[in-house]
Each structure stands twice: as structure tokens, then as C-alpha cells.
Amino acid sequence: MTKVVKFGGSSLASAEQFRKVADIIHADDARRYVVPSAPGKRFSADTKVTDMLYACYDLAAKGREGFAEAFEKIKERYTDIIDELGLDLDLTEEFNTIKACFIGKAGRDYAASRGEYLNGIVLANYLGYEFVDAGEVIFFTDSGEFDSERTQKVLGDRLKSLERAVVPGFYGSMPNDTVKTFSRGGSDITGSIVAAAVGADLYENWTDVSGFLISDPRIVKDPLPITTITYKELRELSYMGATVLHEDAIFPVRKAGIAINIKNTNAPDDPGTMIVESTSQKPPFTITGIAGKKGFTVVNIEKDMMNSELGFGRKVLEVFEKNGISFEHMPSGIDTMSIVVHQTEFEPKEQEILSGLHRNVHPDTIDIETDLALIAIVGRAMKSARGTAGRIFSALAHAHVNVKMIDQGSSELNIIVGVAEKDFEAAIKSIYEIFVVHQL
Secondary structure, eight states, X not given: OXXXXXXXXXXXXXXXXXXXXXXXXXXXXTEEEEEEOOOOOSSTTOOOHHHHHHHHHHHHHTTOTTHHHXXXXXXXXXXXXXXXXXXXXXXXXXXXXXXXXXXXXXXXXXXXXXXXXXXXXXXXXXXXXXXXXXXXXXXXXXXXXXXXXXXXXXXXHHHHTOSSEEOOSSEEEOTTSOEEEOSSSHHHHHHHHHHHHHTOSEEEEEESSSSOBSSOTTTSSSOOBOSEEEHHHHHHHHHTTOOOOOHHHHHHHHHHTXXXXXXXXXXXXXXXXXXXXXXXXXXXXXXXXXXXXXXXEEEEEEOTTGGGSTTHHHHHHHHHHHTTOOOSBOOBOSSEEEEEEEHHHHGGGHHHHHHHHHHHHOOSEEEEEEEEEEEEEEOGGGGGOTTHHHHHHHHHHXXXXXXXXXXEOTXXXXXXXXXXXXXXXXXXXXXXXHHTGGGO
16 A cells, blocks of 8 residues: 655644654555645744745845845754754755855745755655655646646656655746746645655645534534545535635546545544545535635626526626626526626626626616625535425524525535625524534
8 A cells, every 4th residue: 555645834843743744654654655845833923934935035036134144044944853853964055055046036936945845855864765856756837837747757757666755845847947836735736746646545634633624613613523525525615715625736636536634743543534536435414514705796687587588698697707707606596697706806897797787688677785605515415315405594594694595506515505794604603503513
């Protein structure tokens, strides 16, 4: 069995955390390939090394005072870890190169990537693993797009020749050999790419939480964790604002059929959350998760017999398209159609859109409702559970929350309800209560 393990910045913020990471890796012989992030915060008021690198590079690029002092602080973060771990490792040459490249304005991508690069060297030394520079095995095209085909071949060939290796996350290289970073979820993406390249049996993503939670802990007190979630469910929750892996970090392993296990470095025995393509496991609750976002506007269009008017929907959406606005949802009835859009995008184009709708479809009335929040109730078990929508309405009614919109996809994987922003938190709490607390 082969596992690829990725550790986030909080997991590698200090020598103490490095020891935890080493214990986790050595506890399972299958953990052969490791993807580290740059050191994160050691405490709440601390600064991530990546942020330190950005700030230091900006000082160098603009020729401002304080560059030398800022650079020394970055060196200290690594030398402290090296000294506390008792490693026989000297990074003087690497730091001299980085300093010269900062002064020579090598670019912000280069600057940011050095956090992972240096941490990779330190971790490889500590584990006794081979260090593989991501710039030599992960590639981008001239246009800055990830070059999946070339990466798969070069990275796969390189790692298959190595029993154990550390590949730093977050970056790769352009055809001209300059460093390029991933825009979002960088190290998560690298971990997924490495897992796909070596045909791993499992991709473990280690962070500072024991997996995903059923609901936002800032709204629901101590929500239960999600033990198993499918990629489809994850996509629905992520789209509606849940803090989960970025889609780019999921695609390589999803395509290869590799499961992801989200684990907690500080509580390694916790099962975490398994992200899978599909599963026969029956979930503990009817719903898998709840997520939501505020800041929506609903444009309600009424016109008698609109359902028999050929091309009505196309003409409506054409107006939004011409104004550069995409819609989120489009619930409709026999004589009504509602277009849900982001409020901040809609407001500057409001009058242009209204006049365009009148020209295109000649509605009887148009009504606009603002300050709407959307809440997604997601779960693969909802399809076989009777009365799910009824239970949602019952919970919201009990909490004195008025439902302004409801939309359910044909997959029956999720139900989306629209409520006033002022009722957002109360709505989520009431839904969690009826589907989770009452089922315990």
C-alpha cells in the first residue's frame, strides 16, 4: 500500500510540530511520499512564513530599508527548527541564493515558494527521505496553466525510482524555468498531484482539525464531524461557502479514483473525514452537511402564460449574460421565474438589467428582493428519506424563519432554501437541530 501525506503550515510551524509529523509518518510504513507546506503560525499573534516572505520581497523589490532585518527573521524561523531538532544541516548556501534572487527581483511567486522549498529540505533531512524540488517535477505551460500531462510523466517516473521522498507543495516551474505558484490551495493541490502520479491508495491531508464538520462551528456549537463524504456532496457544500478543499486540490485524485482522508496532526488517532467517489456506507444522519452564504438578490419576474412562450427563459438569461452576471439559481412556476444573483454584482447594473428584461420579455411585473441568504442542505441519504423537505420547513417554522425560496436539484442530493439574512444563523441552527441533534 502507498500513501501520500500532505502536512499544512500549522502542522509544521515549530520543532515540536515536526516531531509530531515524524511520529505520524514513521507510524505507518505506507506513508512514503510527503508534501509539506511552509511553517505556519506558532501562536495566534504569530506570522506565517509565506507572509513574511511576501513582505520581505516587497521591501527588496522596492529598495526600502528593513529588508536585511526581515530576511534575518525568516532565517531565524528555520534555524530555530533545525537547532531544536538537533539536525546537522546548514542552509547558508540556500539562504544566500534566495537573498540574491530577492535583490535581483526574481518575482513574488519565487519569493513565496521558498517557504515550502526550505521546509521540504528540513523535513527530508529530519525524516531521512530524499528531497525532490517541485520545480523539477511539476510544470506549467507558457500561459500559466498547470501542465498535467508532462507533470504526470516526469513526476511519476522520478518518484517511482525513489522509495521515500519529500516534495514541497505550492509551486512548480514555467517552461523558462521561472517559479510559478498555484493560485489557491497550493500545497493541497501538490499533494493531490503527487498522489495521482504515484497511483497512491490513499491521500492523507493533515491539518489542525479532525476533518470537516456538519456545520459552521461559528454558528452551531460543537457540530459533529463528517465521517465520510462523497466528492459530489463536497462540491455542493464547498460551492455554498463551506471551508473545504479547493476544487483544484480534488480533481487529480478524483480523476484517479483515490480517496482523501482529512486528518488532525495534533490528534492523529481521530478518524477524520474520508472523501470518496462513492460509498455503500450508510451515513449516520439523513444530511451530510449544511452550508450557506449571504449577499444575494432575487429578481422575481411575473407574466401570464410565460410557460407557453417559446424561448422565454433564454431571453431572460440573455439580459443577465449581456451585463456580465451569472445566476446562482433559477426556481420557477407556471407564471413566475426567479433569478438569484450576487447582490454586489447586480446592484451596479440594476437599471440596465430591468430595462433589458422589459425589452426582451415584456413582463407583467418585476419585483426585486435583496439581502437574501442561501442555505444548502446536502446529503446522499436524502434521496431515500421521506419527508426531508417537510422536516426542513417544520424546523424553520418552529424557529420563526420565513422561507423566501426553495430549490431542489434533480439528483435529490441537496435542497437550497432562501431566507432573509437576519434569519441566517437561526435557520442553520434549527436545521442542524432537527436533522442531527434529534437523530442522536
